[in-house]
Amino acid sequence: MVVMSTKIYIKIIFNYIIFNCIMIILYGIENNTIDVTDICLAKLEINNTITIPSGDLMRAQYFTDPICGVLKSVFIMHNGNLMSYDHNSTIKINTITNEIVSTSISDINNKTANIQNQLRLNYGSFNDELPEQKMAVRYLTGNEKVLEIGGNIGRNTLIIAHILGTNPNFVSLESDPDIANQLIENRNLNNFNFHIENSALSKRKLIQRHWETMVSDVLLDGYKWINTITLDELNAKYNIEFDTLVLDCEGAFYYILMDMPEILDNIKLIIMENDYTDITHKQYIDSVLRKNDFYVDYVEGGGWGPCYNNFFEVWKKQ
Numbered sequence: 001m002v003v004m005s006t007k008i009y010i011k012i013i014f015n016y017i018i019f020n021c022i023m024i025i026l027y028g029i030e031n032n033t034i035d036v037t038d039i040c041l042a043k044l045e046i047n048n049t050i051t052i053p054s055g056d057l058m059r060a061q062y063f064t065d066p067i068c069g070v071l072k073s074v075f076i077m078h079n080g081n082l083m084s085y086d087h088n089s090t091i092k093i094n095t096i097t098n099e100i101v102s103t104s105i106s107d108i109n110n111k112t113a114n115i116q117n118q119l120r121l122n123y124g125s126f127n128d129e130l131p132e133q134k135m136a137v138r139y140l141t142g143n144e145k146v147l148e149i150g151g152n153i154g155r156n157t158l159i160i161a162h163i164l165g166t167n168p169n170f171v172s173l174e175s176d177p178d179i180a181n182q183l184i185e186n187r188n189l190n191n192f193n194f195h196i197e198n199s200a201l202s203k204r205k206l207i208q209r210h211w212e213t214m215v216s217d218v219l220l221d222g223y224k225w226i227n228t229i230t231l232d233e234l235n236a237k238y239n240i241e242f243d244t245l246v247l248d249c250e251g252a253f254y255y256i257l258m259d260m261p262e263i264l265d266n267i268k269l270i271i272m273e274n275d276y277t278d279i280t281h282k283q284y285i286d287s288v289l290r291k292n293d294f295y296v297d298y299v300e301g302g303g304w305g306p307c308y309n310n311f312f313e314v315w316k317k318q
Helices: 006-022 037-043 056-063 105-116 130-139 155-164 177-189 231-238 253-259 279-291 305-310
Strands: 023-029 032-035 049-052 073-078 081-085 089-094 100-104 146-149 170-173 195-197 206-209 212-215 244-247 269-273 294-300 312-317
Touching: 023 037, 037 049, 037 056, 073 089, 100 105, 105 130, 105 155, 130 155, 130 269, 130 294, 130 312, 146 155, 155 170, 155 177, 177 195, 195 231, 253 279, 279 294, 279 305
Parallel strands: 146 170, 146 244, 170 195, 244 269
Antiparallel strands: 023 032, 023 073, 049 089, 073 081, 089 100, 206 212, 269 312, 294 312
């Protein structure tokens, strides 16, 4: 149990009262709204920033659904002005300065399409892995030190490389040798310089068949051995202190985190696809991330399996 000093407690209450006095957050449709200010402060504020997600389904998890079957908006009353944000907008409110910043889905779509149009891709289409690309566009600034686990042919990898520009701190791991060669070709086709590691991040022996990778000390029929590299070996080889993880590794992050929990050292941002067949693996990951002061900043449904409703997530360090 954390005992809060009287001084800190009074400051929190004071900020809470002041915020409520100068800003009111409503949810619903015009002339039919509910006040969700207290909910936003209690459930959506981290590090003095309220983040209201886009989408009726995501918002309903916090605000309930006061008008079923109707797309609703967030209305913010501030300094006598009423501002409206539809279901396509993610809203961030600084509770100290009261600055409001919104990002619409159309903004992200346009930025992603603009980057795609500047890139060349062989062996596939940018129409695949689109949610992952949009998360990269939404969250990356270009200053990150990125470790991507599961680069495939480079759909999202090229987007990340474009955002990073001349920033050299980017390593993409792809365990399949044939696909890694395609990734190398696509990197060179676009004149990028990021590092490609044809290995899986693991302390265990691994075999692979198509998309399936499994731990094994023997080579089974139809499988092939794949190269592995440990986190210590990776750090020694590239000498990059990663602060961002981009994960699309067919559920392997469960084993990575179990065997190498130090992978979270220095990490501030995790963009991930929850491609797990066993929900307990995802539950384990969530528990470890929360114990290390990470929180979910973005959720999108899609994909397949037990994590369909939160298949795409972004976690940030508090």
